[in-house]
Amino acid sequence: MTQTDDLRIKARLLFDAAVSAADPAHAVRRGFAQSPLPPQNSNGRTFLVAIGKAAPAMLREAMDALPDAHAALAVTHHENDATLTGADLMRAGHPVPDEAGARAAQRVMELLSEATEYDRIVALISGGGSALLPAPPPGVSLTDKARLNDLLLSAGLDIVQMNLVRQQVSQLKGGGFVRLAAPAPVYAYLLSDVIGDDLRAIASGPTVSPIGTAAQAIETLKAAEIWDATPDAIRKHLETHKDQTQPPLPDATNTLVGSNKLSLEAMQEEARHLGMNARIVSDALTGDVNDAADQVLAELIARPEPTALLFGGETTVKLAGTGRGGRNQELALRVAIRAQDIDARWVFLSGGTDGRDGPTDAAGGVVDAGTLPRIKAAGQDVNALLANNDSYAALSAGGDLLMTKATGTNVADVQALLIAP
Incomplete structure (x- = not known):
């Protein structure tokens, strides 16, 4: 040799x-130890939702810790061949969103809509979740989102810049997950793929406040010289919302459980x-x-x-x-x-x-x-x-x-x- x-x-x-150090099961175990869940309401249910490339492994560990969960769903990428018992497992496209991701996003939104103030949502978030759950707002198609994603990936933008834009064209990103879950409290455990561990950028921040505004998304696209190539429906959506202010985000507990x-x-x-x-x-x-x-x-x-x-x-x-x-x-x-x-x-x-x-x-x-x-x-x-x-x-x-x-x-x-x- x-x-x-x-x-x-x-x-x-x-x-x-x-x-090995980024093993999702170890990360969830650390998170539950560092930030324990409060006692379950006697009239309530626990919903487990895992999103990202590490979703199956994170969900498996959470199910072991919370065996009486009412529902368990994982959304990961097509290449992840993991299996799960006792849970729904959906796979979607990454890095470019696809129809499977649109169906997964719809399922997540349906699950969140079932929760009441007596229930609790345990969110397990890892990198890749942004592309895996394309939930475009009314008037924007999945094709539009896929084209936007292609443009962002080819423009040399960093993950924070890309996710600032993605959040403004989604019903789940930038805190959308928490808004849809309300009034149920959300407890999120995040495995970071973002340098600096900005929680708003991990999977485009479904459980935290957005990185920026629609106006800043427009500025980002223009600075990257891809605004003119951005689909008309997305430009119209951003222009329509650039002067609007979102109401405060409902409270959520976010815990970082692993990092680079x-x-x-x-x-x-x-x-x-x-x-x-x-x-x-x-x-x-x-x-x-x-x-x-x-x-x-x-x-x-x-x-x-x-x-x-x-x-x-x-x-x-x-x-x-x-x-x-x-x-x-x-x-x-x-x-x-x-x-x-x-x-x-x-x-x-x-x-x-x-x-x-x-x-x-x-x-x-x-x-x-x-x-x-x-x-x-x-x-x-x-x-x-x-x-x-x-x-x-x-x-x-x-x-x-x-x-x-x-x-x-x-x-x-x-x-x-x-x-x-």
Whole structure:
């Protein structure tokens, strides 16, 4: 085994440690311990509603803790092949909303409408919930929502900017869930995929107040230069509501139960267990993927003492081509290109903790000094592929895709730069 092979194995072990630390069942268990539910009203019922990529696992743990729940529903993405006993499980499209998601959103709204002031709603929220529950307001179609989502994803906006807009075109997001549940109290437990853990941005904040207003959503779309391409029905809806003020949101109890930072700390512990010096460089690797690659390269050039440098965050890609890929794959490829002349043995991994990077079956990429030669040997032009945002094809040619199944959790992305001593 070469030194590089050893580093690649260790990089994957660190990634697995990050995913394990974000285990949804452990997160729910922590949440119930930190923020216990109040006693059930003698005349009331408990409704369990789980939304997001980690929904099945979160719901399973909640059902174990609350076996007498009146109803239990989980909505997750199509790729999550988990099963549930004693609960309704619905799957929907992500990152682009689909008809299955529209049906799931309708079911959630029907369930919430059944609750009374004597009942309680336990909401289990994880990343991905925004796309999974498209509940467009009157006059806006699912096709309109899907087109808006495509525009937001291609414009290079961060998750907070995207969710600010999404909230204004939904009956469930931005506190809509709580409004529909009233007068029943809502107790929400959130597994964060958002850097900084802004609860308003996790799954577009169904149980918290909105990030902004319709007027700010218009400003965001215009600043991103996609307002003119936004469907007419959505522009009309936003223009109609830009001067309106929502009544105060009913009270809800929101508890954060897991995050990217906790996963980075688990990676650091695993690196030390493997005999490596380790340091968390940043838990906010955000912004344009090109700039993020520069930050990683700067650490490699500095040749610091630690042999495992860890990052967490969620970058953005502004699409210019028609290729396939995702932010993690493109970040890995850009690092490989920048580091091709660095005289050191190194490995860089970038992966989504949900096991899926963009509209592909890869979680991200794992690159080293041999990546570009392998791509060239496969007859591919790495620069042409990158210009077309075809990082998937490039990394596939080099044998450098990070492949996992859907993990059933999501706390954004993690990166590991391993340098041979």
